[in-house]
Amino acid sequence: MGKKDTNISALCTPAPGEAGRTGDWRDMRPVIDETKCIPTTKGKAACFLCWLYCPEGVVKMSIPVEIDLEYCKGCGICAEECPPNAIQMVREGEINE
Amino acid sequence: MSDVRIITGNEAASLGVKLCEPKVVAAYPITPQSALAETLSRYVEGGELKAEYVRVEGEHSALTVCISASTVGARVFTATSSNGLLYMHEQLHWAAGSRLPIVMCCVNRGVGAPWSIFNDQQDSISQRDTGWIQMYCRDNQEIIDSMIQAYRIAEEVYVPVMICYDGFVLSHTMMPVTIPDIESVRKFLPPYKPHTILSPEDPRTINSVLLPVRRANPEGVLCDGYMEMRYKLQAALDQSRDVIRKANELFAHTFGRNHGGMLWEYMTDDADLILTGMGSIAAEATVAADILRAEGVKAGVVGIRVFRPFPKDDVITAFGHAKAIVVFEKGISYGYEGALCSDLKAAFFGTDSKAPIHNYIAGLGGRDVKPRELVEAGKTTLAAVEAGRMNHEIKWLNCYTG
Numbered sequence: 438m439g440k441k442d443t444n445i446s447a448l449c450t451p452a453p454g455e456a457g458r459t460g461d462w463r464d465m466r467p468v469i470d471e472t473k474c475i476p477t478t479k480g481k482a483a484c485f486l487c488w489l490y491c492p493e494g495v496v497k498m499s500i501p502v503e504i505d506l507e508y509c510k511g512c513g514i515c516a517e518e519c520p521p522n523a524i525q526m527v528r529e530g531e532i533n534e
Numbered sequence: 535m536s537d538v539r540i541i542t543g544n545e546a547a548s549l550g551v552k553l554c555e556p557k558v559v560a561a562y563p564i565t566p567q568s569a570l571a572e573t574l575s576r577y578v579e580g581g582e583l584k585a586e587y588v589r590v591e592g593e594h595s596a597l598t599v600c601i602s603a604s605t606v607g608a609r610v611f612t613a614t615s616s617n618g619l620l621y622m623h624e625q626l627h628w629a630a631g632s633r634l635p636i637v638m639c640c641v642n643r644g645v646g647a648p649w650s651i652f653n654d655q656q657d658s659i660s661q662r663d664t665g666w667i668q669m670y671c672r673d674n675q676e677i678i679d680s681m682i683q684a685y686r687i688a689e690e691v692y693v694p695v696m697i698c699y700d701g702f703v704l705s706h707t708m709m710p711v712t713i714p715d716i717e718s719v720r721k722f723l724p725p726y727k728p729h730t731i732l733s734p735e736d737p738r739t740i741n742s743v744l745l746p747v748r749r750a751n752p753e754g755v756l757c758d759g760y761m762e763m764r765y766k767l768q769a770a771l772d773q774s775r776d777v778i779r780k781a782n783e784l785f786a787h788t789f790g791r792n793h794g795g796m797l798w799e800y801m802t803d804d805a806d807l808i809l810t811g812m813g814s815i816a817a818e819a820t821v822a823a824d825i826l827r828a829e830g831v832k833a834g835v836v837g838i839r840v841f842r843p844f845p846k847d848d849v850i851t852a853f854g855h856a857k858a859i860v861v862f863e864k865g866i867s868y869g870y871e872g873a874l875c876s877d878l879k880a881a882f883f884g885t886d887s888k889a890p891i892h893n894y895i896a897g898l899g900g901r902d903v904k905p906r907e908l909v910e911a912g913k914t915t916l917a918a919v920e921a922g923r924m925n926h927e928i929k930w931l932n933c934y935t936g
């Protein structure tokens with residue numbers, strides 16, 4: 438901190454959150470029901486369509502599937518694409534998960 | 535050893551580009567620029583210019599290719615006219631905001647609608663606020679010489695430069711031009727040093743979104759926000775005035791031709807009446823000044839060579855003592871007046887200059903303007919001022935406005 442920005446054009450090293458944290462202005466958040474999510478119920482790497490479709494790259498291909506809510510923008514694409522409807526979009530502040 | 539050839543403005547521009555040795559050229563042909571694009575593709579095809587010529591489907595892509603190539607360290611060139619320049623508009627802002635020293639030619643042509651292929655300067659004037667340096671050439675010698683200066687200026691201040699010259703009046707008109715020798719050009723123009731080196735080993739994200747506030751980058755360094763970045767562009771344009779003047783002086787010293795830095799003057803020392811304009815109409819005004827002098831009117835000419843950054847201090851010195859000023863413009867800021875006229879008035883505001891300024895919108899879409907008509911305009915203005923009418927006026931020259 439305190440160092441002068443000597444760049445004459447805008448640039449940075451590639452990193453999450455180049456544009457600042459985006460999670461704080463989200464008004465819907467994705468919540469995964471692990472009893473329906475395919476990789477979690479089968480116990481093996483499968484499906485991960487939420488990971489594939491998320492435009493922000495914030496879904497982790499893991500068991501259980503994790504979403505980085507610091508940068509999730511709440512667009513709901515993952516919920517739309519999930520085959521067993523394991524993802525619900527809930528209003529921020531309504532359900533405290 | 536001088537090499538004088540009788541060539542068109544487009545040929546002068548092509549030879550100028552060749553001397554500056556860009557690594558990438560991308561241009562889409564449009565009248566009256568076409569011969570320039572064609573000649574450059576011939577140079578590349580024939581191995582006379584060791585550059586990659588990227589064929590594109592339109593002007594937006596032409597400038598985008600230049601932006602990309604300049605970002606990874608190549609000296610680049612493009613050229614266009616009229617609606618082609620308007621089609622580049624978004625990328626003009628992008629090139630300036632990315633601080634890329636791109637040089638392009640705008641071969642000035644009226645814009646549609648209605649269609650015209652003929653000359654005026656509405657195309658480049660309407661790109662005034664994109665953050666590019668704009669230079670206007672008065673003859674073919676100045677085109678080739680300005681090209682060489684433009685790369686030096688652009689690469690020193692990291693601001694793109696648009697070299698504007700009048701379609702047909704210069705682009706297709708032959709006149710003698712001295713061709714500089716390549717060794718002197720190489721000495722005058724050092725190799726391009728990009729401000730950012732991109733490499734796969736050390737990647738960068740370029741021009742990601744900046745927020746209204748300053749914020750820390752991933753390494754924790756507090757970085758400039760959008761507004762600071764925009765201020766840096768303005769500061770660079772402000773600083774470029776000195777760089778432009780010095781490049782002109784060094785050029786004059788090296789090659790023996792002085793085109794004026796920000797502007798040039800013709801018989802202004804004792805002039806009561808000063809005619810002004812940009813490009814070929816200013817050159818034509820020198821013929822009008824000669825006629826006026828022969829008739830006993832103390833007339834002179836100021837040619838505005840650089841329109842952005844505006845030569846705000848230079849014009850005060852150059853016009854300071856005139857009793858009357860006539861501004862001829864091949865373009866207009868619709869709903870007000872000629873853009874140059876407005877800028878001059880703003881520069882004179884608060885100074886001792888109280889000279890009335892008469893603005894003549896002239897030569898739109900190739901409408902002919904003869905020196906005699908510039909003489910008449912000058913006389914009318916001077917007569918009005920001498921009769922004590924001190925108001926500014928705007929008129930359309932050679933146009934049925936009834």
Ligand code: SF4
Binds near residue numbers: 490496512513
């Ligand atoms: S809501 Fe949108 S941003 Fe958030 S995880 Fe789903 S797809 Fe990604």
Ligand code: SF4
Binds near residue numbers: 474520
């Ligand atoms: S798309 Fe649905 S089922 Fe598939 S991994 Fe994501 S949450 Fe689980």
